[in-house]
Amino acid sequence: MKPYVLCHMVCSVDGRIWGSRWRPKANVVPNLFERLHDQMGGGSWLCGRVTAQEFAKAKEPHYPDTDQTFPRENWFAQREAKAWGIFLDGKGKAVWARRDIGGDPILVILTESVPDRHLAGLRADGVSYVFAGKTEIDLAAALETLNRELGIERIMLEGGGGANGALLRAGLIDELSLVICPVIDGSTGGPIVFNSGDTDLGPAPIESMTLVSHDVLEGGTMWLRYRLRSTPTQERPA
Secondary structure (H helix, E strand, C coil): CCCEEEEEEEECCCCECCHHHCECHHHCCCCHHHHHHHHCCCCCEEECHHHHHHHCCCCCCCCCCCCCCCCCCCECCCCCCCCCEEEECCCCCCCCCCCEECCEEEEEEECCCCCHHHHHHHHHHCCEEEECCCCCCCHHHHHHHHHHHHCCCEEEECCCHHHHHHHHHCCCCCEEEEEECCCECCCCCCCECCCCCCCCCCCCCEEEEEEEEEEECHHHCEEEEEEEEECCCCCCCC
C-alpha cells in the first residue's frame, strides 16, 4: 500500500517555480507556500535530488572514503517522527552534515549502486535511508516501503519539477494543490511545476482531474486543488 501523495506547488502564471525571478515582486506573498502546507495538515514531505543538495550543509562533493562495507538494507536512525523530510537521491549526491530540517528527521531514498562511503556518511550524520531499485529509483516500491516501514499514510510532494514529473509519469500523484500567483517569469529554461527532462516522453498517464476546491487568496492569488486519477506505470526518474 502506498501513501496518499499530494503535490503542493506555488508557481507563476507561466508555470515557473523559481520565485526570485517573478515580477512584479510586490505580488509575491511571503511564506505563502509554508502557510498553505500547514493549513493542509503538513506531515511528511518529499523532494528531489536538486532540492536535497540545496538543503545539504556540507560543501564536500562526497562523503570521505571508508573501508567499511554495508548491506543494501534499509537503515533508520529513528523510527518515530511526527513528520519526515524525504528526498530522492538515487546516486547518493547530497552530503548532509545535518540530521533534520526544521525538526523533521531526514530520510533519503537510494539505489543499491551508491558507494559504501555514502552509507557510512549517512549513518554518521544520523540520516535514515531506504533502498528502492538497483541503479534507478523504483518510485512505487519506495512509497510502499515508507508506508510499510514507517506507517506513513500521506506525503506532501513539494518539488522540484523533476521529482514532481517523475511521480506524475509513474501515476503516483493523488491530488494537486496548485497556487498560481499573479506574477510572470517570462524567460526560457527556468524550473517548472512538472518536468520530464529534455526528452519528449509523450502525455502523462492521467485519466481524470476533478476540481476539489478553488479559492482566491490575497492579491489575486488563485489556489486550485484537483483530485487526480492516473494509470500506474513503470516510469522512473533519471
